[in-house]
Amino acid sequence: xxxxxxxxxxxxxxxxxxxxxxxxxxxxxxxxxxxxxxxxxxxxxxxxxxxxxxxxxxxxxxxxxxxxxxxxxxxxxxxxxxxxxxxxxxxxxxxxxxxxxxxxxxxxxxxxxxxxxxxxxxxxxxxxxxxxxxxxxxxxxxxxxxxxxxxxxxxxxxxxxxxxxxxxxxxxxxxxxxxxxxxxxxxxxxxxxxxxxxxxxxxxxxxxxxxxxxxxxxxxxxxxxxxxxxxxxxxxxxxxxxxxxxxxxxxxxxxxxxxxxxxxxxxxxxxx
Amino acid sequence: xxxxxxxxxxxxxxxxxxxxxxxxxxxxxxxxxxxxxxxxxxxxxxxxxxxxxxxxxxxxxxxxxxxxxxxxxxxxxxxxxxxxxxxxxxxxxxxxxxxxxxxxxxxxxxxxxxxxxxxxxxxxxxxxxxxxxxxxxxxxxxxxxxxxxxxxxxxxxxxxxxxxxxxxxxxxxxxxxxxxxxxxxxxxxxxxxxxxxxxxxxxxxxxxxxxxxxxxxxxxxxxxxxxxxxxxxxxxxxxxxxxxxxxxxxxxxxxxxxxxxxxxxxxxxxxxxxxxxxxxxxxxxxxxxxxxxxxxxxxxxxxxxxxxxxxxxxxxxxxxxxxxxxxxxxxxxxxxxxxxxxxxxxxxxxxxxxxxxxxxxxxxxxxxxxxxxxxxxxxxxxxxxxxxxxxxxxxxxxxxxxxxxxxxxxxxxxxxxxxxxxxxxxxxxxxxxxxxxxxxxxxxxxxxxxxxxxxxxxxxxxxxxxxxxxxxxxxxxxxxxxxxxxxxxxxxxxxxxxxxxxxxxxxxxxxxxxxxxxxxxxxxxxxxxxxxxxxxxxxxxxxxxxxxxxxxxxxxxxxxxxxxxxxxxxxxxxxxxxxxxxxxxxxxxxxxxxxxxxxxxxxxxxxxxxxxxxxxxxxxxxxxxxxxxxxxxxxxxxxxxxxxxxxxxxxxxxxxx
Numbered sequence: 001x002x003x004x005x006x007x008x009x010x011x012x013x014x015x016x017x018x019x020x021x022x023x024x025x026x027x028x029x030x031x032x033x034x035x036x037x038x039x040x041x042x043x044x045x046x047x048x049x050x051x052x053x054x055x056x057x058x059x060x061x062x063x064x065x066x067x068x069x070x071x072x073x074x075x076x077x078x079x080x081x082x083x084x085x086x087x088x089x090x091x092x093x094x095x096x097x098x099x100x101x102x103x104x105x106x107x108x109x110x111x112x113x114x115x116x117x118x119x120x121x122x123x124x125x126x127x128x129x130x131x132x133x134x135x136x137x138x139x140x141x142x143x144x145x146x147x148x149x150x151x152x153x154x155x156x157x158x159x160x161x162x163x164x165x166x167x168x169x170x171x172x173x174x175x176x177x178x179x180x181x182x183x184x185x186x187x188x189x190x191x192x193x194x195x196x197x198x199x200x201x202x203x204x205x206x207x208x209x210x211x212x213x214x215x216x217x218x219x220x221x222x223x224x225x226x227x228x229x230x231x232x233x234x235x236x237x238x239x240x241x242x243x244x245x246x247x248x249x250x251x252x253x254x255x256x257x258x259x260x261x262x263x264x265x266x267x268x269x270x271x272x
Numbered sequence: 273x274x275x276x277x278x279x280x281x282x283x284x285x286x287x288x289x290x291x292x293x294x295x296x297x298x299x300x301x302x303x304x305x306x307x308x309x310x311x312x313x314x315x316x317x318x319x320x321x322x323x324x325x326x327x328x329x330x331x332x333x334x335x336x337x338x339x340x341x342x343x344x345x346x347x348x349x350x351x352x353x354x355x356x357x358x359x360x361x362x363x364x365x366x367x368x369x370x371x372x373x374x375x376x377x378x379x380x381x382x383x384x385x386x387x388x389x390x391x392x393x394x395x396x397x398x399x400x401x402x403x404x405x406x407x408x409x410x411x412x413x414x415x416x417x418x419x420x421x422x423x424x425x426x427x428x429x430x431x432x433x434x435x436x437x438x439x440x441x442x443x444x445x446x447x448x449x450x451x452x453x454x455x456x457x458x459x460x461x462x463x464x465x466x467x468x469x470x471x472x473x474x475x476x477x478x479x480x481x482x483x484x485x486x487x488x489x490x491x492x493x494x495x496x497x498x499x500x501x502x503x504x505x506x507x508x509x510x511x512x513x514x515x516x517x518x519x520x521x522x523x524x525x526x527x528x529x530x531x532x533x534x535x536x537x538x539x540x541x542x543x544x545x546x547x548x549x550x551x552x553x554x555x556x557x558x559x560x561x562x563x564x565x566x567x568x569x570x571x572x573x574x575x576x577x578x579x580x581x582x583x584x585x586x587x588x589x590x591x592x593x594x595x596x597x598x599x600x601x602x603x604x605x606x607x608x609x610x611x612x613x614x615x616x617x618x619x620x621x622x623x624x625x626x627x628x629x630x631x632x633x634x635x636x637x638x639x640x641x642x643x644x645x646x647x648x649x650x651x652x653x654x655x656x657x658x659x660x661x662x663x664x665x666x667x668x669x670x671x672x673x674x675x676x677x678x679x680x681x682x683x684x685x686x687x688x689x690x691x692x693x694x695x696x697x698x699x700x701x702x703x704x705x706x707x708x709x710x711x712x713x714x715x716x717x718x719x720x721x722x723x724x725x726x727x728x729x730x731x732x733x734x735x736x737x738x739x740x741x742x743x744x745x746x747x748x749x750x751x752x753x754x755x756x757x758x759x760x761x762x763x764x765x766x767x768x769x770x771x772x773x774x775x776x777x778x779x780x781x782x783x784x785x786x787x788x789x790x791x792x793x794x795x796x797x798x799x800x801x802x803x804x805x806x807x808x809x810x811x812x813x814x815x816x817x818x819x820x821x822x823x824x825x826x827x828x829x830x831x832x833x834x835x836x837x838x839x840x841x842x843x844x845x846x847x848x849x850x851x852x853x854x855x856x857x858x859x860x861x862x863x864x865x866x867x868x869x870x871x872x873x874x875x876x877x878x879x880x881x882x883x884x885x886x887x888x889x890x891x892x893x894x895x896x897x898x899x900x901x902x903x904x905x906x907x908x909x910x911x912x913x914x915x916x917x918x919x920x921x922x923x924x925x926x927x928x929x
Binding site: 013146147155160 | 307423537
């Protein structure tokens with residue numbers, strides 16, 4: 001195991017940095033149900049980290065803990081070398097953690113561009129007053145933000161739907177718009193909740209390429225939840241496997257693939 | 273700065289034109305491209321500086337006079353600049369089709385021995401890397417979009433903007449040599465090399481000189497009165513001669529602005545935003561646009577639909593006449609004005625045609641209804657006839673003499689000749705220099721006096737002087753009485769009916785013409801649904817008596833229209849059958865690009881052809897078919913052979929008198 005402060009090179013020449021986020025002994029309960037039981041793992045800078053597991057394993061809960069939406073009863077979240085206090089989701093977002101949702105949460109009546117612009121909110125500092133008059137600083141800020149948004153629109157190749165209301169888009173494109181909005185925040189960590197759920201093969205290929213490109217071009221650290229094992233194994237550097245709220249495996253895709261507990265969880269064995 | 277050689281009557285090379293424009297139209301926009309949601313533009317002066325920086329950078333990379341530079345990518349100002357920069361350093365630009373696969377690319381790049389390639393993005397870089405080993409003499413690749421290329425080996429791979437930086441840094445070192453090379457350019461130097469698409473055999477490199485480019489641009493700009501204030505949208509493949517002449521030749525000559533769309537998908541939005549004044553599209557594009565308008569009108573409210581139908585009917589009646597400047601009654605004019613406000617204006621705006629002064633279509637036959645639709649809206653859509661070897665223009669329709677069935681009169685400076693067998697020959701200042709490294713083909717196509725064979729058969733209409741193209745020369749035959757047999761001409765006329773998907777006409781060497789017809793299942797099926805006609809299969813629908821009646825009326829209308837044409841009146845269809853199966857590429861009856869394979873069809877349906885000529889009323893047949901999964905089966909059917917009314921043949925009547 002590499003030391004948490006070290007960097008290393010992957011086989012395809014990418015540099016994976018030191019640990020940027022660490023989950024320490026996280027336990028999350030909803031009443032009497034333990035959704036997450038004493039789980040620890042870390043995310044390194046610049047890596048693509050996958051969280052996999054059968055339905056109800058607690059993957060989305062884990063992502064919600066990272067994004068600050070759920071507060072675990074036990075355990076600590078360490079981010080950039082310091083313990084993170086309990087925070088509101090928007091405060092987490094301001095720290096540079098952006099996410100997409102499993103069941104698309106876009107503003108359906110707004111255009112793609114406007115949706116992407118909302119991702120720039122953490123970067124807008126002018127007050128209501130100057131925004132209303134849209135002079136000087138507010139105008140400059142809007143132009144800067146629009147520039148970032150447009151670069152992302154270009155990057156994700158959604159120029160043709162820039163002005164289209166989101167409600168009129170097919171599912172696969174909505175997913176891409178959601179990714180665009182998350183990227184607009186220029187996050188250091190990007191959380192993707194089932195980015196490829198419900199997509200056909202071609203859309204999955206497109207999305208995989210965009211995830212790799214984002215990681216490559218912007219150096220964004222990516223944590224993703226995914227069901228499609230093929231996709232996970234191809235994309236990710238390291239994989240955490242969860243089952244019934246417990247961590248049953250953690251390592252490179254090939255480690256995980258050969259792990260007996262993981263095979264059991266996916267193929268199913270009698271639980272006694 | 274040393275001025276490039278200029279002829280007495282104007283600049284003698286592409287760079288010379290650029291320098292002229294940079295002075296005369298310094299602050300006028302030369303290129304625009306939509307990027308990051310905004311139209312970025314470059315004036316002629318800025319364009320000259322960008323091109324020069326690039327040219328100097330190429331010098332720094334060690335480009336020699338006579339080198340070839342392959343250019344591959346979608347339409348972007350940066351790639352057009354390569355075309356000009358190449359000439360500045362005495363090299364030859366060779367634009368390639370961006371969708372060609374690696375092998376096709378390898379063939380062309382190896383054939384011209386390109387040392388440099390300027391490409392758009394990672395996709396093209398990957399293709400070249402794949403075939404790099406097969407290429408002799410290939411050295412450097414320059415790319416525009418750095419995305420995904422960061423980890424590539426950059427020893428022979430440079431970013432475009434970096435090349436320009438290198439050029440600016442080393443200006444002093446190379447400027448003298450570059451100016452000397454520019455000064456060496458004259459009317460006979462090679463301006464560009466364009467590869468033919470190679471539908472038959474290997475692609476051939478057509479060498480065009482500065483004379484070809486500039487003379488063609490000059491005369492065609494005068495023909496259509498193209499001005500500095502015009503705008504075009506550059507969206508057709510850069511490797512196609514038309515795009516080169518419109519976006520480089522004419523743009524440089526007239527000094528108008530070339531606009532590049534943001535991406536292929538945004539073409540229609542960009543078209544609306546720019547509102548070009550000079551526009552070119554193949555018939556397919558006009559057809560798709562018309563269909564989408566019609567479909568949207570079907571969904572519109574009843575009032576809007578009524579408004580559209582009423583005014584469109586009026587436009588069809590008087591629109592083309594008004595456009596041609598003919599006499600039209602005052603009431604009709606007023607109603608047309610009203611229509612302009614209510615329907616035509618908004619519709620043209622939606623289509624992006626509000627400002628079109630000159631629109632062209634070419635490449636294949638355009639349906640008369642489609643053509644008339646656009647013209648009735650007041651869009652000056654015209655047809656032209658041309659080819660790569662002629663630097664595009666052979667004939668074009670002058671304003672006021674536009675019809676859907678001709679391709680116009682000879683362009684200024686072009687001479688036409690029709691050979692014995694009907695093949696069209698031309699001679700003009702635009703005639704290409706040669707096929708690169710292929711003297712046999714050059715000699716086959718161009719004779720010593722400079723006449724070039726087009727491979728198309730046609731005739732010049734008496735009275736108007738318009739050229740009419742009837743078919744590929746090799747498909748045109750003779751009927752038993754010696755009159756012209758032009759199957760494709762008749763087939764196209766039939767296929768303009770939405771109910772007819774495919775038609776095959778027979779009659780070479782026979783006394784009468786006959787035809788196989790395939791109905792269009794979508795159109796006829798739709799009709800059947802609306803009229804409560806039940807059917808279980810294509811076969812059943814195809815032999816329904818009402819369908820047969822409809823097709824018969826189409827055939828007879830076609831006969832009537834052919835009868836008016838004395839050269840071709842022998843091609844009227846005497847009998848026809850509606851085939852029991854769709855002609856299919858899987859069965860080898862069509863090519864993959866949906867062209868009819870006459871010989872194979874004639875052999876396969878020998879029995880039906882027999883019935884068409886022996887007078888029998890029905891024919892029973894059995895046909896082998898290949899299903900999509902490769903299994904084979906057979907269809908048995910009894911087909912009805914119908915007689916169609918033919919119309920008096922003017923020519924024969926006169927002979928009898």
